[in-house]
Amino acid sequence: MAPADLSLHDRFGAIHRRRLMIISAMVLALFLSLGLDLAAGPAGIDIGDIVGGILDPQSLALRYRIILWEVRLPDALIALAVGAALGLAGIETQTILDNPLASPFTLGVSSAAVLGASLAIVLVPVLPFLPEAAILPVMALLFALGSGILILLIVRWSGGARETVVLFGIALVFLCNALTAGLQYLASAEAVQQIVFWTIGNLTRAGWLEVGLVTACFMIILPFSLRQVWIMTLLRGGEAHARSMGINVARLRMWVILRISVLAAFAVCFVGAIGFIGLVGPHIARLLLGEDHRLLVPGSAICGALILSLASFLSKALVPGVIIPVGILTAVVGVPVFLGLLAGRRKTI
Amino acid sequence: MTIFSATGISASYGRTRILHDVDLPELHDDEVLGLLGPNASGKSTLMRCLTGEKTHHGRIVLDGSDRDEMDVSAWHRRVATMPQTPPNPSVLMPTELMWSTARALDLDFSDRELADRIEDIFNRLGLDEFALSPLHVLSGGKRQLVGLALALLRDPDVLLLDEPTSALDLHWRMVVLDLVRERLTERGGVVIAALHDLDLAARYCDRIVLLEAGQIVASGTPGEVLTPDNLARVYHVETSVSRDEQGQPVVQVIRPIRSGKQVAR
Numbered sequence: 219m220a221p222a223d224l225s226l227h228d229r230f231g232a233i234h235r236r237r238l239m240i241i242s243a244m245v246l247a248l249f250l251s252l253g254l255d256l257a258a259g260p261a262g263i264d265i266g267d268i269v270g271g272i273l274d275p276q277s278l279a280l281r282y283r284i285i286l287w288e289v290r291l292p293d294a295l296i297a298l299a300v301g302a303a304l305g306l307a308g309i310e311t312q313t314i315l316d317n318p319l320a321s322p323f324t325l326g327v328s329s330a331a332v333l334g335a336s337l338a339i340v341l342v343p344v345l346p347f348l349p350e351a352a353i354l355p356v357m358a359l360l361f362a363l364g365s366g367i368l369i370l371l372i373v374r375w376s377g378g379a380r381e382t383v384v385l386f387g388i389a390l391v392f393l394c395n396a397l398t399a400g401l402q403y404l405a406s407a408e409a410v411q412q413i414v415f416w417t418i419g420n421l422t423r424a425g426w427l428e429v430g431l432v433t434a435c436f437m438i439i440l441p442f443s444l445r446q447v448w449i450m451t452l453l454r455g456g457e458a459h460a461r462s463m464g465i466n467v468a469r470l471r472m473w474v475i476l477r478i479s480v481l482a483a484f485a486v487c488f489v490g491a492i493g494f495i496g497l498v499g500p501h502i503a504r505l506l507l508g509e510d511h512r513l514l515v516p517g518s519a520i521c522g523a524l525i526l527s528l529a530s531f532l533s534k535a536l537v538p539g540v541i542i543p544v545g546i547l548t549a550v551v552g553v554p555v556f557l558g559l560l561a562g563r564r565k566t567i
Numbered sequence: 568m569t570i571f572s573a574t575g576i577s578a579s580y581g582r583t584r585i586l587h588d589v590d591l592p593e594l595h596d597d598e599v600l601g602l603l604g605p606n607a608s609g610k611s612t613l614m615r616c617l618t619g620e621k622t623h624h625g626r627i628v629l630d631g632s633d634r635d636e637m638d639v640s641a642w643h644r645r646v647a648t649m650p651q652t653p654p655n656p657s658v659l660m661p662t663e664l665m666w667s668t669a670r671a672l673d674l675d676f677s678d679r680e681l682a683d684r685i686e687d688i689f690n691r692l693g694l695d696e697f698a699l700s701p702l703h704v705l706s707g708g709k710r711q712l713v714g715l716a717l718a719l720l721r722d723p724d725v726l727l728l729d730e731p732t733s734a735l736d737l738h739w740r741m742v743v744l745d746l747v748r749e750r751l752t753e754r755g756g757v758v759i760a761a762l763h764d765l766d767l768a769a770r771y772c773d774r775i776v777l778l779e780a781g782q783i784v785a786s787g788t789p790g791e792v793l794t795p796d797n798l799a800r801v802y803h804v805e806t807s808v809s810r811d812e813q814g815q816p817v818v819q820v821i822r823p824i825r826s827g828k829q830v831a832r
Contacts, residue, residue, distance in 0.1 A: 225682065226682045226685060226686035227686075229698075230662050230682060316655070448668075449667075451659070451666075452664060452667040452671050454655065454659045454664070455654035455655060455657075455668075455702070456652060456655040458651070459668075459714065462620065462649075462650045463643055463668065463671070463672060464642070465671070504658065508659075508660070509657060509663060510667070
């Protein structure tokens with residue numbers, strides 16, 4: 219390739235088209251992974267029956283129809299929705315705080331959710347009139363949103379200084395962890411076991427309602443993120459330049475952190491604290507797609523969904539008849555992919 | 568025809584007053600104003616007031632319109648700043664940074680026009696070979712040039728440069744300031760530059776304002792402002808000032824002035 223005689227318009231266009239191809243391949247991989255995830259499980263339904271059963275539920279035997287529609291589809295779809303929400307929240311956190319180590323979890327959102335869930339687990343046996351199935355996600359959601367409000371207050375108070383936001387987020391993580399530990403210290407052995415199980419993260423609790431809520435949250439927030447892709451891209455050039463162009467970075471930071479908090483709160487409240495995706499999903503997307511947020515924002519959501527979907531497949535396929543909690547597997551799937559991409563990138567430089 | 572004025576500018580950080588009622592000379596088309604002064608003299612704060620980033624008292628008027636009454640985006644389309652810090656060394660490509668800036672500011676270019684404009688600016692600044700490289704492979708000086716390219720993208724009537732040459736070597740310092748001068752001759756407009764280098768200021772500026780502790784010490788042509796007395800007062804250095812063939816002052820710094828009073832300051 220001798221690009222010197224081509225105009226910048228053509229060369230930049232070629233890069234953009236190559237990235238569009240990559241993102242199309244990622245979407246394709248997502249569909250494949252969804253198929254694998256739906257086909258995995260002890261009931262032994264083959265992939266043809268699954269496709270047929272989705273297109274025409276009546277074609278399946280009742281037993282298989284229930285397994286597909288009531289168990290596997292909600293589990294597989296919540297993996298996509300939660301993964302996409304965490305991937306989107308992750309890229310927005312890293313860009314708005316200009317910090318590659320930041321993720322929704324470093325802001326304390328998930329630790330607060332764990333604290334809320336733990337409180338629910340400990341309180342339910344004491345207050346038997348509370349409906350157990352509903353109180354746990356509701357408490358997790360309320361605490362997660364509460365931590366988001368605290369962070370927003372800090373952003374306002376500090377005038378949007380990003381170091382203060384990161385430091386406060388980490389302090390909040392420690393505080394929530396300490397309070398959760400205190401609860402575990404007081405709780406019964408059974409409750410402690412439940413808390414630990416919730417903390418690991420597990421997709422099998424989700425039904426259609428949960429799928430709908432997380433998907434709706436993602437779909438409502440995504441257009442706001444997409445509207446700001448140009449500003450987010452130029453923000454990667456540094457805050458000083460954005461400010462000198464008349465962009466109110468402090469106000470932008472408020473809005474973005476509000477979006478991140480809501481996304482992360484809805485993502486973790488039903489399935490538990492599935493970490494890692496919000497951190498590494500954006501990095502994988504960045505290695506594949508570069509910094510142009512037009513593609514990086516949707517790409518990061520796709521990456522998050524793909525990692526969690528593959529982890530969900532593995533959680534059923536690794537040990538036949540056993541479902542390993544998916545939170546254990548996200549890092550196991552994500553780290554090799556990430557390291558592979560990093561190694562590939564080193565060779566090309 | 569561009570006329571720019573800034574009068575009665577005062578600004579504080581918390582309770583610390585940084586600028587005290589600063590009046591800049593009224594600037595007309597083709598004029599370059601240099602802001603000089605030691606560290607902490609208020610140059611950067613004054614620049615940030617002029618861009619509109621920092622809240623302040625005083626009036627800033629462009630072609631008869633008060634900035635407080637102008638639409639923010641209209642202001643930023645006519646007035647562009649090159650901040651002191653160069654763009655971050657990220658994986659972002661200079662072209663992507665320029666492109667997203669143009670789109671975020673709603674500049675009225677088609678894709679083709681925008682690409683051609685970016686290419687033209689990069690060619691002038693010697694950045695063409697880095698247009699599609701990640702910013703982190705560029706030297707600090709090259710990134711500073713990307714910062715200038717970003718300001719030029721809007722083709723502003725007023726160009727504010729905050730220490731535009733601090734990371735540049737001798738060659739690029741002159742290339743940048745020549746380019747800024749050429750641009751004024753081609754299309755008009757005014758330039759305000761905060762500078763550290765006295766000789767560059769003498770060579771490229773039509774007027775100079777010398778600041779100390781947030782107040783104007785001297786204002787006028789380079790020959791009027793860059794005198795041994797003024798420089799001794801503001802920079803605490805002993806200098807000898809001669810004239811070059813064009814009659815512009817050439818400053819030679821001899822030694823720092825050490826007196827008990829000044830060391831304590």
